[in-house]
Amino acid sequence: MLRFTRKYGFKAVQEEFSLLSEYKLKCGLEIHTQLNTKNKLFSHSTNDPFASANVPNHHTSFFDVSIPGTQPKLNLEAILFATRLAVALDSEVNLSSQFDRKHYFYGDQPLGFQITQHYSPFAKGGSMELTNIIDSIDQDRLQIDILQLQIEQDTGKSVYRDAEQMSLIDLNRSNVPLIEMVTLPNFYDLKQIRSFIKKYQNLVRHLGISTGDLETGAMRVDVNMSVNDNCRVELKNLPNTSSIMSAVKFEYERQVDIIRHGLTSSLLAEPETRGWNGAATVKLRSKETTIDYRYMPDAELPLVHLSKEAVAGVRASLPKLPDKTIKNLMAEPYNLPLKDAKILTINASGHEQQYTQKELLDFYLESFKLYVKQAGQKSSKLLTNWTIHELLGNLNRLNLPLHQAIKVLPPHKFAELIALIQQEKISNASGKLLLFHILEQTKDSQITQPVDLEAIIEEFGLSAVKSVDHEELMRMCSEILSSVTDPKMLSGITSGKKKNSLKFLVGQGMRLSQGRVKPKLFEDTFKKLLNANW
Ligand SMILES: Nc1ncnc2c1ncn2[C@@H]1O[C@H](COP(=O)(O)OP(=O)(O)OP(=O)(O)O)[C@@H](O)[C@H]1O
Ligand SMILES: [Mg+2]
Ligand SMILES: [Mg+2]
Numbered sequence: 001m002l003r004f005t006r007k008y009g010f011k012a013v014q015e016e017f018s019l020l021s022e023y024k025l026k027c028g029l030e031i032h033t034q035l036n037t038k039n040k041l042f043s044h045s046t047n048d049p050f051a052s053a054n055v056p057n058h059h060t061s062f063f064d065v066s067i068p069g070t071q072p073k074l075n076l077e078a079i080l081f082a083t084r085l086a087v088a089l090d091s092e093v094n095l096s097s098q099f100d101r102k103h104y105f106y107g108d109q110p111l112g113f114q115i116t117q118h119y120s121p122f123a124k125g126g127s128m129e130l131t132n133i134i135d136s137i138d139q140d141r142l143q144i145d146i147l148q149l150q151i152e153q154d155t156g157k158s159v160y161r162d163a164e165q166m167s168l169i170d171l172n173r174s175n176v177p178l179i180e181m182v183t184l185p186n187f188y189d190l191k192q193i194r195s196f197i198k199k200y201q202n203l204v205r206h207l208g209i210s211t212g213d214l215e216t217g218a219m220r221v222d223v224n225m226s227v228n229d230n231c232r233v234e235l236k237n238l239p240n241t242s243s244i245m246s247a248v249k250f251e252y253e254r255q256v257d258i259i260r261h262g263l264t265s266s267l268l269a270e271p272e273t274r275g276w277n278g279a280a281t282v283k284l285r286s287k288e289t290t291i292d293y294r295y296m297p298d299a300e301l302p303l304v305h306l307s308k309e310a311v312a313g314v315r316a317s318l319p320k321l322p323d324k325t326i327k328n329l330m331a332e333p334y335n336l337p338l339k340d341a342k343i344l345t346i347n348a349s350g351h352e353q354q355y356t357q358k359e360l361l362d363f364y365l366e367s368f369k370l371y372v373k374q375a376g377q378k379s380s381k382l383l384t385n386w387t388i389h390e391l392l393g394n395l396n397r398l399n400l401p402l403h404q405a406i407k408v409l410p411p412h413k414f415a416e417l418i419a420l421i422q423q424e425k426i427s428n429a430s431g432k433l434l435l436f437h438i439l440e441q442t443k444d445s446q447i448t449q450p451v452d453l454e455a456i457i458e459e460f461g462l463s464a465v466k467s468v469d470h471e472e473l474m475r476m477c478s479e480i481l482s483s484v485t486d487p488k489m490l491s492g493i494t495s496g497k498k499k500n501s502l503k504f505l506v507g508q509g510m511r512l513s514q515g516r517v518k519p520k521l522f523e524d525t526f527k528k529l530l531n532a533n534w
Contacts, residue, residue, distance in 0.1 A: 017249045019189060023227050023256045027193060027248070028147075028185035030222040030234075031200060032178050033210045034154060035081045040064060041153045041177035042072030042115065042301075048172075056170035064175045066110035071300050078177040079304060081209040082122050082151050083314045085179060088207055088321060089146055091126030093311045099151075099301040102293045107169050108156035116152035116180075118295040122304075123149040128199060133338065134326055135195040144196055145184040154178050173217075185224065185232075190245060197221055197241065199322075205347035206322055206357065212347075214240050223248055227255040230268045236284065237275045247276040254281065322346060325361065333377050334368065336384060343388055354395045355402035363387075363402065363411055370415035375422045383418045390432060394439045408442045408451050409435075416453055429515030430462040462516060473517065477525045480508045493526070496534035502526060 019025055040047045043061040063070040086093045098120040101113040126146040130137045154176040159168040181200070187193050201212040201219060211218045221244055226232040235251060238244045251274065258267045274281040285291070320328075322345050328334070329341035336344070344364055347357045364387050371383045391414070395402060409417075421431040437460075438451050457463055484490060484505075492498025493505075502523060509522035526532075 017253070019252070020256065023252075023259065024229075025188050025252055026185045026226050026229070027187035028224045028232075029181075029183045029187070029193070029196065030224065031181045031197070032154075032220040032222075033085075033181070033204055033212065034218045035078055035177040035179060035209050036211060036218075037075055037077040037081060037177055039075050039077070040175040041075050041078050041151070042175055044073075045175070047176055056168070056172060059172045060174065065171050072115065072298070074301060074304070075177065078151060079306070080314065081177075081207075082149065082179055083306070083311060084207045084209055084318060085181075085204065086123035086126065086149055087311065087315045087318060088203060089123075089126035089128060089149070089181075091123035091146055091149055093123045093306060094120060095306050095308065095311075096120070096303045097122045097151075098303050099298040100295050101298050102295055104291060104293060106155070106158075107167065108158045108171070108174070110156075110171075114153060114155060115298055115301070117150035119297065121148045121150040122179075128196065128203075129323075130192060130195050130199065131323075134323060134342075135199060137191050137195050138189065139192075142186070142192055144186045144192075147182040147184055149182075150180050152178050152180060185226070190248060193223065193248065194241065194245060197244070202322055202347050206319065225251060225255075227252065228259060230255065230259065230264050232271050233268075233281075234271065234273045235276065235281060236273055243276050243278070247281055250276075251281045319358070333372070334380070334384075340384055340388055343392075351392075351396070353399060353401065354392075359402050359406075360392075363406065363414075366411035367415045367418075370412050371418055374415060374419040379422050382422050383415070386418050386421075386431075386435075387414075390435055394436055398439055398443050400439055400443045405439055405442055407448045409438055410450050413450050413453060420453065420457075424518065426457060426462050427516050427518055429510070430457075433515065434460075434462060461514075473521060473525055474529075476509060476512050476517075477522065477529055480505055480512065481526075481529060490530060494530045494532050496532065499534070502532070 035047075037047050039045060040059075040061075043063040045061040045064055046059050048059050057065070061070075063072060083093060085091075097117055099115050100118040102116050102118065103113040105112055124147070126149075127143050128146070129141060129143050131141045132139060154173050156169055156171040156174040159170060160166075161168065183196075187196070197214075201214075204210040204212045204219070213219060214221070217239075221238060223235045223238065223244060224232050225235065225248065233251060233255070235244075235247050238247055255268065258264060270286050272286045273284045275284045276282075325345045326338070326341045329336045329344060330338060334341075344361050345357065364384075367387065368380060368383060372380060375382075391405075394400070395405060417431065417435065420426050421428060426434065434453075434456060437456070441447065481490070489498060489501045489504075493501050505526050506519050506522045509517065509526075510519060527534075
């Protein structure tokens with residue numbers, strides 16, 4: 001076995017990987033997602049496995065630590081969250097699902113079994129579609145079918161202290177609700193896997209049922225893979241997207257090598273589970289042969305009965321799904337490019353401090369509506385650019401939450417600000433100053449009233465010099481020209497040999513006018529004054 005692992009070091013896998021047409025890859029995913037319900041799945045403990053990571057066994061009740069005689073009590077919020085996910089994936093919710101015990105012995109599972117759904121899972125079927133346009137897969141579209149969704153409890157965590165030959169157990173995670181989503185083996189290249197994970201992650205965030213983070217373990221992806229329909233190997237313990245991708249590449253090359261050497265009957269004879277050590281996949285155990293889980297219905301939990309009406313109610317309350325929103329934003333009246341539509345729709349993590357995706361999208365849609373009323377639809381690109389670049393840029397720079405900014409700059413004020421820029425009542429540069437000023441003030445004070453834009457524009461003298469206000473413009477230009485000490489520069493501009501020097505003069509003008517005048521106006525005036533006819 002070492003032969004294979006030695007041969008494919010981490011680097012080689014990263015740099016030289018390609019799928020070979022005569023060795024067909026087939027993959028299916030099992031994704032475990034922790035639900036962010038208030039309480040745990042079968043107890044009233046707070047469901048907060050991350051916040052108190054430094055205080056082991058804090059979020060536990062007698063049931064979570066498996067004191068004999070304690071009994072599970074189902075948390076209905078977990079059922080609601082699971083229903084949201086099932087409906088969003090077009091899965092068929094099982095109107096009477098059942099909990100079963102999966103037996104195995106491990107320190108972080110003191111009950112001796114995990115409560116899961118084996119015989120009659122929560123939902124079956126459903127699908128998620130990947131497309132070239134939205135998800136950047138190589139194919140036009142690919143449907144990933146879903147086998148089932150099951151609800152189960154998470155286990156505790158073992159912490160190994162090798163030096164002291166000790167393993168510690170933290171049961172904060174014990175009994176946190178999980179949904180295991182199992183796909184059919186529909187994937188046949190790496191981009192499809194990566195895109196699916198991203199999309200699924202975005203979906204659970206969008207539905208508000210999980211943080212979806214791989215880094216914290218809130219989402220855990222197991223990859224099942226086979227080559228040319230040989231035995232499947234399951235890859236587990238893959239902490240982030242890059243390990244998932246590296247592990248799949250490594251494992252593909254390992255399996256191809258086994259097939260090439262004619263060793264399938266000894267090395268790919270039975271399903272096995274492998275882990276990832278950062279450089280190679282390593283065998284954890286062979287499947288099925290060693291573990292008999294002795295599944296049996298949990299006698300302490302009744303069947304979960306749901307009415308059709310309850311499921312229909314959840315369906316009706318579902319927010320519009322991200323793909324649909326992206327499509328809407330790319331069509332009339334918004335006409336956004338894909339990149340912008342994604343920024344307003346996709347929950348990439350990292351901006352939780354500033355806004356939720358819904359807050360941002362709602363803000364944009366409302367501002368759009370009000371802006372179009374004032375400035376017309378033709379120039380709506382300006383509003384989009386200001387939302388995505390200026391507004392988000394400032395929120396990020398100031399570490400200011402959108403909901404706080406909205407108090408001072410609600411959609412109608414933001415729309416008004418952008419309309420003022422569009423109508424050239426203030427210059428672009430003044431608009432930037434103004435926006436930054438408003439947001440900065442918001443951060444440091446208790447102001448909760450919408451801003452009075454006209455008053456600030458007046459106070460700071462930001463009104464744009466109008467094109468007709470010739471006199472002031474001429475005065476500024478003459479002042480700048482008279483301060484130029486190099487006459488060659490001016491003659492160079494006149495003759496067109498030193499066109500770039502004109503930019504220098506315009507820059508001086510922008511400084512003198514504190515950005516209130518559009519550069520183009522300066523450009524035209526200087527050219528006129530210098531008799532430059534190019
Ligand atoms: N030939 C195959 N090649 C690759 N993947 C496969 C193949 N056959 C099945 N799979 C995938 O293997 C996974 C099986 O997951 P499932 O949860 O049903 O069973 P399991 O892995 O045996 O159970 P456990 O939940 O204990 O890991 C699915 O994602 C499925 O798509
Ligand atoms: Mg499974
Ligand atoms: Mg599995």
